[in-house]
Amino acid sequence: MKLAVIEGDGVGREVIPAALQVLDCFDLPIEKIPLELGLGKWEKTGQAITDADLEILKNCDCILFGAVTTPADPNYKSVLLTIRQELDLYANIRPLKPIKGIKGATGNTDFDILVVRENTEGLYSSIEEVGENEAWSKRIITRRASERIAQIACEYAAKRANHLTIVHKSNVIKADSLFLNTCRDVAHTHNVIHDAMLVDAMAYDMVRSPEKYDVVVAPNLYGDILSDLGGALVGSLGLLPSANIGEKQAFFEPVHGSAPDIAGRGVANPIAAILSVAMLLDWLNRPEQARIVREAVEKSVLDGIMTSDLGGKASTLELTDSIVSHIVSTF
Structure with missing residues (x-):
């Protein structure tokens, strides 16, 4: 190898x-x-x-x-x-699991979260233009990428507590509905229990009650932010x-x-x-x-x-x- x-x-x-x-x-x-x-x-x-x-x-x-x-x-x-x-x-794949002897910012050590983050598109698609008075980035969500990240998330969930949380912001960003609905369809196919959380509510609830979550699947940027938040939960x-x-x-x-x-x-x-x-x-x-x-x-x-x-x-x-x-x- x-x-x-x-x-x-x-x-x-x-x-x-x-x-x-x-x-x-x-x-x-x-x-x-x-x-x-x-x-x-x-x-x-x-x-x-x-x-x-x-x-x-x-x-x-x-x-x-x-x-x-x-x-x-x-x-x-x-x-x-x-x-x-x-x-x-x-x-x-980013595991968030406390190590015995270390407490994070909240003191809660009763959680074991696996963040599964789509890694190739979203706002990290690298399609950007930066000018003097205007800058933009193209955010891409595709069914293919959403299906395969949901697939691997469901495979992990099936080996753990069989629970999947789908993170999105489809109430404001309509493109997220493709990600949300595709992940739901894949979870149904795999008989994985699932729910959905708006990304801002998820950030709040991960701090308040991290023990509620098992496998979390998210588009690129959301997964990046939530897993870094997990650094505070585990201690560093x-x-x-x-x-x-x-x-x-x-x-x-x-x-x-x-x-x-x-x-x-x-x-x-x-x-x-x-x-x-x-x-x-x-x-x-x-x-x-x-x-x-x-x-x-x-x-x-x-x-x-x-x-x-x-x-x-x-x-x-x-x-x-x-x-x-x-x-x-x-x-």
Whole structure:
């Protein structure tokens, strides 16, 4: 199996090596293909990602990605959007589940939400025009994309509590009715219990009563915002992993950004990147090894070894070493 390894910018260069330490504990038959993408490459070459880079990625089975810095420059081509669209990684999967020993902003730890976000269209379609006095972005919702994201959401729901919440804003944005109705039709076909929530009401209720929700399916922008809100619920964006799934390939990354303000200081939280490796192991149909990784993270936290975003004093390296130690002790 070929794994493209992209550290990216900022703290990506610190958390991805940490994640690889964890992955290497299992001695899997993986060929790692390092690739430089992002702002650093753009500053050196004028391109953040090239056609040659995309060809390399298309020839890999999966990708482990750190984070990239996106400058406010209209000539900068978004690395993430380009990869998602070119490789057709249509499903963004973001679990929101507390880790024992960490409380989020509300103190509620009784929830386990899976946000399934459509990943290729919506307001992130990259069809835009920016002028001096007017700017616009074209928002695209298609039946095909709505059907396939609803399909994968229903598959997850069937393995969990068999409940799906469809997020929309069709009372104001009429295009959302296509997404809503298509998801309802797919849920009916799969016999998945489902309801629907307006996105603003959903944001409010996720904070108030997150335990009510199981699998949440949403168009691109709504899913992005709601899953980041989940960072406050679990305690930090540094705890949130994600997967971008396509028909044949997958892309794993921490939800957090490149955090240039703390880059290079050795204090970045590696947990989101390490939990992204757990999602990679699940995708490789190695659930036992994924479980070991998650339990090792939890044990380290309960030992009090945490980075500063969680109120601790551990460095990136110290937390990583603790997690690796717990993994090795299981063998």
